[in-house]
Amino acid sequence: MDIKGILIKEMSLRPKQVENAINLIDEGNTIPFIARYRKELTGEMTDVQLREFNERLIYLRNMEARKEDVIRLIAEQEKLSDEIEKAVEKAMTLQEVEDIYAPFKQKKRTRATIAKERGLEPLANMILLSKNLNIEKEAKPFIDPEKNIDNAQIAIAGAKDILAEIMSDDADIRKIIREEALKRGIVESNAKTEEDSVYKMYYEFSERVREILPHRVLAINRGEKEDILSVKIKIDDSDMIEKISKKYMNQQNVGNEDIIKEIAMDAYKRLIFPSIEREIRNHLSEIAQERAIKVFGQNLNGLLLQAPIKDVVVMGFDPAYRTGCKIAVVDKNGKLLDFTTVYPTKPQKKVKEAKEELKKLIEKYKVDIISIGNGTASRESEQFVAQMISEIDREINYVIVNEAGASVYSASKLANEEHPDINVSIRGAISIARRLQDPLAELVKIDPKSIGVGQYQHDVNEKRLTEVLDGVVEGTVNSIGVDVNTASYSLLEHVAGISNSVAKNIVLYRDENGEFENINQLKKVKRLGPAAFKQAAGFIRITNASNPLDNTGVHPESYEVCDKLLKKLDYTYDDLYLGKLTDIDRRVKLIGFDKLADELEVGIATLRDIIDEIKKPGRDIRDGGIKPILRKDVMSIEDLEEGMELSGTVRNVVDFGAFIDIGIKNDGLVHISKISNKRVKNPSDLLTVGDIVKVKVIGIDLNKGKVSLSMKDVKNI
Structure with missing residues (x-):
């Protein structure tokens, strides 16, 4: 192969x-x-x-x-x-290989194997190898009560079962029927109930196998699992039976056409098509799952790459009703300063007391932004916060953040290690505050499946989902780089080449010896050998390192090249440290890029990356990203009017559109058909989680609390 x-x-x-x-x-x-x-x-x-x-x-x-x-x-x-x-050897898929192997596989006892045990294989061969067979006559010698063959009809039935299984195991036949089902098959779903449900659009639904959209496949699968829908694949049965019959009719069995057609019909309906139908359903489900996983991965990547809000003191506000709203104040580096619980929402509604307590914290720690989780009681809490900050005589804003997974983190082993003396309920508020300051550093502490930016994530293969999402996290973390002196082990373990145990050893070494001063100190960390160092070193950052290259994405293996480059361009390391390489492109151009690469004995791509890195040591690729919308007031669905234009944050992107936070209780939906004046195949081609977009309100359903939005004919940001 x-x-x-x-x-x-x-x-x-x-x-x-x-x-x-x-x-x-x-x-x-x-x-x-x-x-x-x-x-x-x-x-x-x-x-x-x-x-x-x-x-x-x-x-x-x-x-x-x-x-x-x-x-x-x-x-x-x-x-x-x-x-x-x-x-x-010629097979191009595992399915083809298994089809070829099927006739030789050890089978469970089937009607065909029982017939063979009774000695009926010769009678079956007669049907295929004899002309104008008188089956009744030829079956009589096979009657044997000791073998439970009491009459000719039982013998004939056994012979037919043997041939039906032969036809069913025919790899060529299965390939023809599978291809037909993929090309011309119809997926049909029908209701098993008269009650209204979220699956109503699938109560009488049909669509071609080759055209059905992935999210519809997953919706139908879920409806079937919940016993609300019945689902089947339909193709032209008569044509398929005819194809099977023709393959097994030849000059040797002229006159036996009727019995061969009868066997072909049984083989098709009882054995072949049910199996092919399962294969097609599995095939559609695999495609749909891969698409759902891909969408989840794209959304997760967008969420992790959201621009951090740096150098701000944040109050994390974890909303709730009966148990009270949990509050945590963190400093500019995410360190916990203070925490409390207030009860501004029902049933207590201690608004005045809550305001007084929070105003004291805001003043004491000079809070810049309040980060409110978007879960239960979020909008009631938002109204409370908006009213409170209107009474404060200084600049302060609030932001609604996605709190998915905060409760998972709160009860995790990691959260217990980070905050052993803090109540579980308060840890969620800490996470909500830190998500604003550095989304990546905080979100990597949570199982990606719990972050809630997917589509049917509970209906996909969990192992495959985990593999893809772990890859997304790894790719994102390494594209940004990690400050080894501030990162938690949960962030460090996503650096290429660093395992969970080595990540913990890095933190332990840091705690015992102080901050890392240069990249080579990593080699002193227990179990971080040469291979791991080689993989990880380029993705590690040391902010105040003695060598400024340690705070860039230049790999240590290229430090010598970088040293020669600086000398050729008449720069010093002080220039690099102070960010004074502003005219580096001009100096490179004077020499010539290709010539410079040859003189330094380095590849064009590597040289390009080195130059990009030393232009801005310590840069964070997220800094140029879109910052979240800061708010001071609150809206409700009743405040909306059709035709109104608003700014909103993309919270989730799915195959049929995108959900936008426009500042009301529920996110509005921009259907795929309303994203652009041009045809949009995949919403994720144009939108990413965290994007700030302009939308127009085109529909309001007060009863269901749903808002329809459009990005068409709106000048976007």
């Missing part, structure tokens, strides 16, 4: 790219390291491309191993022919 050739063709890559990428992966290098520091070898493949490449490589290698197993297992039965071996 030519794995390299398949990857070259499927991924439109050059042979050397594929060869180098495979070698780098097999050597144990991480995807972030390969994508960032081995660009010349891979032809500048991105981390996303490399992850897809690696997944496909694993699939093809698994298929190659399975092919070897199948050939061995058939050979052990002494049934392997050149034709079968070639068919296995």
Whole structure:
């Protein structure tokens, strides 16, 4: 099996790219390291491309191993022919391999195996190999009460069962029917209840298999699981039965057409199509799940890359009713300063007392922003906060943040380690405050599935979802870089090459020896060996390091190149440290980029990255991002009017549109058809979680609390 050739063709890559990428992966290098520091070898493949490449490589290698197993297992039965071996080698999917192996697989006792045990295989062969067969006559010699064959009809039925299973195990037949179902099949769903439900649009629903949208597949699957919908795949049964019959009719069995058609019908309806239908349903579900997981990953990436609000004192406000609103004040570095619980919401409604207590905290710690969680009682809390800050004689704003997963974090082992003496309920407020200051650092503490920016995330393969989301977190963390002197171990463990235990050892070393002063000190950390250092070093940042390169994405392996570069461009390390390389592009141009790369004996891509990094040591790629909307007043759905234009924050992007926080209790929906005047295939192509957009109100349903929005004909930000 030519794995390299398949990857070259499927991924439109050059042979050397594929060869180098495979070698780098097999050597144990991480995807972030390969994508960032081995660009010349891979032809500048991105981390996303490399992850897809690696997944496909694993699939093809698994298929190659399975092919070897199948050939061995058939050979052990002494049934392997050149034709079968070639068919296995030619197969391009695991499903094709399993179809070829199906006739040779150890089966459970079936009607066909029982018939064979009764000695009815010769009668079955007669149907295929004899002309104008008188089946009643030929069946009589097989009557044997001791074998439970009391009459000719039982013998005939057994022979038919044997042939039906042969037809069912026919890989060519299954391939034809599978392809027909994929090309022309119809997905149908119908209601199993007369009651209204969220699945109402699927009560009498039909759509082509090849056209049905992924989110509809997942919705139908869930409706079926909840026993509200019945679902089936429909194709032209008569045409398929005809195709099976024709394959098994030939000059040897002329005159037996009727019985062969009867067997073909039984094989199709009882064995083949139910199996193919399951395969198609599974196929659709896998595609839908992959799409849902991809959307979740894109949303998570957008959420993690949201711009941090730096150098502000934040009051975290975790809303609630009966148990009270939990309050936590954190300083500019996220350190807990104070906490309390107030009761401004029902049933207590101690508004005056809550205001007095919070105003004292705001004044004492000079709070800049109040970060309000968007969960239960959020809007009532927002009204309270808006009223309170209107009574404060200085600049203070509030922000609504996504609090999904805060409760998961609060009860976690990590939260207990970080705040052992703080009540679980208060920890959620701390998380809500810190999410505003540094979304990435706080959100990596939570299982990605709990962050709540997905679509049908509870209906997808959990292992696959975890793999993809972990990859997203790893990619995002490494694209930004991590300050080794301030990061928690939960953030450090996402750095390429660093495991959970090594991350804890880094924090332990820091606690015992003080802050890291240079990158080479990492080598002193227990269990952080040369291989881990190589993978991780480029993604670590040391803010006040003696060597300013330690606060950039330049890998230590390129420090010597960087040293030569600075000398050639007539710069000093003091210039680098003070950010005085403002005219570096001009100086590079005078020498010539290609010539400079040759003189430094470094690749073009690597040199470009080095120059980009030393222009702005310590830069955070998120700083140029969109900051969240700061508010002082509150709106309700009753304040809205059709035609009103508002600014809002994208909270979630799904296949059918995007949910926008416009400052009311429930997020409004921009349907996919209302995102742009041009046709939009995927909302995620245009929108990302955290984006600030302008929208127009086009529909208000006060009873359901739903608002329809449009981005069409609105001048966006």
